[in-house]
Amino acid sequence: MEDALQQCRSQGILTGSKKPKVTLEIPKHDGQGDFATTLALALAKIEKKPPREIASALISILENQNSWIEKIEIAGPGYINFFLTQDFWRQTLLSIHEQKSGFGKTSVPTKEKILIEFVSANPTGPLHVASGRAAALGDALTRLLEAVGHQVDQEYYLNDIGAQMKLLGRSTYLRYRELFGEKITLPEGSYQGDYIIEIAEALKQKDGDRYLSGTETSHLDFFTQYSLKTIITWIKTDLHDFGIDFNTWFSEKDLHKNNEVPEVLEFLKSKTMLYEKDGAQWVSTTPFGDDKDRVVVRSNGHKTYFASDIAYHRNKFKRGYDRLIDIWGADHHGYVNRIKAATEAMGYESGRLTILIHQLVNLLRDGKPVKMSKRAGTFVTLREIIEEVGVDATRFFFLMRRSDTALDFDLELAKKATNENPVFYVQYAHARLCSILRVAKSQGFDTAALIKNTDLNTLKPLTLPEEMAVIRELSRYPELIHSAADALEPHRLTFYLQNLSGLLHRYYFSCRVITEDELLTHARLVLITAIRIVLQNGLQILGISAPEEM
RNA sequence: GCGCCCGUAGCUCAAUCGGAUAGAGCAACGGCCUUCUAAGCCGUAGGUUGCAGGUUCGAUUCCUGCCGGGCGCACCA
Numbered sequence: 001m002e003d004a005l006q007q008c009r010s011q012g013i014l015t016g017s018k019k020p021k022v023t024l025e026i027p028k029h030d031g032q033g034d035f036a037t038t039l040a041l042a043l044a045k046i047e048k049k050p051p052r053e054i055a056s057a058l059i060s061i062l063e064n065q066n067s068w069i070e071k072i073e074i075a076g077p078g079y080i081n082f083f084l085t086q087d088f089w090r091q092t093l094l095s096i097h098e099q100k101s102g103f104g105k106t107s108v109p110t111k112e113k114i115l116i117e118f119v120s121a122n123p124t125g126p127l128h129v130a131s132g133r134a135a136a137l138g139d140a141l142t143r144l145l146e147a148v149g150h151q152v153d154q155e156y157y158l159n160d161i162g163a164q165m166k167l168l169g170r171s172t173y174l175r176y177r178e179l180f181g182e183k184i185t186l187p188e189g190s191y192q193g194d195y196i197i198e199i200a201e202a203l204k205q206k207d208g209d210r211y212l213s214g215t216e217t218s219h220l221d222f223f224t225q226y227s228l229k230t231i232i233t234w235i236k237t238d239l240h241d242f243g244i245d246f247n248t249w250f251s252e253k254d255l256h257k258n259n260e261v262p263e264v265l266e267f268l269k270s271k272t273m274l275y276e277k278d279g280a281q282w283v284s285t286t287p288f289g290d291d292k293d294r295v296v297v298r299s300n301g302h303k304t305y306f307a308s309d310i311a312y313h314r315n316k317f318k319r320g321y322d323r324l325i326d327i328w329g330a331d332h333h334g335y336v337n338r339i340k341a342a343t344e345a346m347g348y349e350s351g352r353l354t355i356l357i358h359q360l361v362n363l364l365r366d367g368k369p370v371k372m373s374k375r376a377g378t379f380v381t382l383r384e385i386i387e388e389v390g391v392d393a394t395r396f397f398f399l400m401r402r403s404d405t406a407l408d409f410d411l412e413l414a415k416k417a418t419n420e421n422p423v424f425y426v427q428y429a430h431a432r433l434c435s436i437l438r439v440a441k442s443q444g445f446d447t448a449a450l451i452k453n454t455d456l457n458t459l460k461p462l463t464l465p466e467e468m469a470v471i472r473e474l475s476r477y478p479e480l481i482h483s484a485a486d487a488l489e490p491h492r493l494t495f496y497l498q499n500l501s502g503l504l505h506r507y508y509f510s511c512r513v514i515t516e517d518e519l520l521t522h523a524r525l526v527l528i529t530a531i532r533i534v535l536q537n538g539l540q541i542l543g544i545s546a547p548e549e550m
Numbered sequence: 551g552c553g554c555c556c557g558u559a560g561c562u563c564a565a566u567c568g569g570a571u572a573g574a575g576c577a578a579c580g581g582c583c584u585u586c587u588a589a590g591c592c593g594u595a596g597g598u599u600g601c602a603g604g605u606u607c608g609a610u611u612c613c614u615g616c617c618g619g620g621c622g623c624a625c626c627a
Contacts, residue, residue: 028572029570279625281625333622357554405555428589428590509582
């Protein structure tokens with residue numbers, strides 16, 4: 001297109017100098033070609049000529065230039081619609097079989113080194129639903145970004161120090177005493193879930209009554225560390241069973257141990273981004289878009305949580321990452337501006353930190369909201385959900401919506417979900433393909449050999465509109481992966497897979513793959529194995545299995 | 551009060567950088583299994599894209615105001 005525009009200008013047909021961006025899109029409706037461009041519309045203003053006139057000038061250059069082009073039409077106000085030959089589409093099947101699991105991924109080895117931090121729930125209890133959404137999102141994003149050539153590490157930030165930790169230790173300690181018949185009252189803000197009793201019980205089994213004597217203070221640290229260790233193990237196990245193993249578990253305690261918080265404050269001071277007021281130390285975040293400057297050291301000498309957060313982000317950058325992605329729940333969105341401002345104050349480009357906000361999950365049971373509170377212990381855990389619903393369905397469910405819309409997760413619905421859960425629709429499409437392949441094999445077809453001997457000629461029997469529709473959708477896959485990765489929106493992939501599955505089911509219904517006609521059967525086997533590859537590739541990115549039978 | 555996110559079919563959601571006639575699933579209604587898996591397919595119905603302006607060839611998309619919902623606004627962690 002760009003060449004055509006250039007030629008028009010050098011031949012004096014068009015006279016403008018500005019060059020609009022040339023984009024190709026896939027039209028929504030039949031009869032509008034395989035690809036279309038709005039270039040003539042965009043040029044109309046620059047050239048001061050009617051768009052249709054510009055379009056016909058462009059077409060005169062474009063015609064007969066490319067053997068894939070069947071015909072070109074001008075439509076509506078000045079769209080240029082391209083109709084491509086069937087060979088063009090068939091040829092994408094060859095490239096799918098050539099690239100296999102690499103189809104849709106870029107061949108460029110490493111573009112950027114990215115650290116994606118997600119879940120990072122406080123280790124004061126088992127993971128619950130909202131963390132599951134973050135987990136599914138972060139994990140799918142990781143593979144999406146890897147598919148387009150980035151190197152991605154996954155990190156979990158552990159808030160393993162501070163007041164919450166003390167409270168956790170205290171809660172376990174009191175439950176422990178309770179197990180020996182003592183009457184206790186849990187203070188305001190304690191963790192009251194049954195899992196605390198579970199931890200205390202395990203300790204009683206292991207060590208008996210040895211912590212009954214002595215003061216609470218003398219045992220508190222032990223109880224804190226013991227509870228913490230137990231809970232971290234739970235969290236790791238739950239995530240592992242959900243299909244996620246983080247590259248690093250970053251401890252806030254280590255951050256303090258290594259003196260990084262005071263260091264970052266010194267660093268900010270050296271950049272004149274730190275000042276003292278009212279006995280406290282403040283970071284200048286306002287010049288970078290924050291509403292107000294923020295306190296990092298309180299007048300009582302205590303460093304705020306925000307101070308550790310700044311130090312943590314500096315630590316990430318210093319480890320050599322080009323880009324950081326944080327995934328936070330909507331309940332933390334108020335912190336986006338300040339942490340972005342703080343990283344800018346340290347001198348890091350704002351574009352290098354992306355904070356992705358996901359809206360909260362409304363857990364429903366029979367359509368009624370389940371009130372959840374970690375402290376009161378009334379929450380549904382991620383484990384409970386994956387045990388009841390299954391990993392595949394849970395992940396798919398979490399990834400079906402754009403991250404910035406609230407997600408209703410009805411447990412009863414998800415549990416009985418056979419009809420209503422779309423993951424089955426996609427997985428069934430895959431299983432169906434496998435089933436055809438099994439039958440083909442039993443009838444003596446060697447699909448692998450057929451694929452090896454495929455070329456444009458052997459694909460000629462593929463002529464039906466249903467077949468072209470599927471192939472067109474397959475060819476769209478690499479571009480879809482790129483745009484989903486750029487936008488950090490894995491949900492686009494779930495929609496794509498549902499759509500592709502729909503095309504397959506429709507094709508299955510209207511055409512038989514295995515027929516008397518051997519050449520046709522060959523071509524169709526090549527087609528369905530290509531569909532299978534794309535379904536597998538897509539499901540792999542989402543972290544969902546592709547079953548061969550259902 | 552201020553800030554961020556969302557308002558699209560009865561419900562849950564899409565809509566490729568501002569593009570053509572706004573699409574799926576579920577629910578409803580009517581059809582399709584002597585055939586490679588009916589966890590499937592086909593058809594019908596369903597809309598003033600919250601409201602009102604603005605920007606332009608063109609707006610679900612961008613801007614302003616309003617209405618409604620969610621979340622957040624500490625020298626807390």
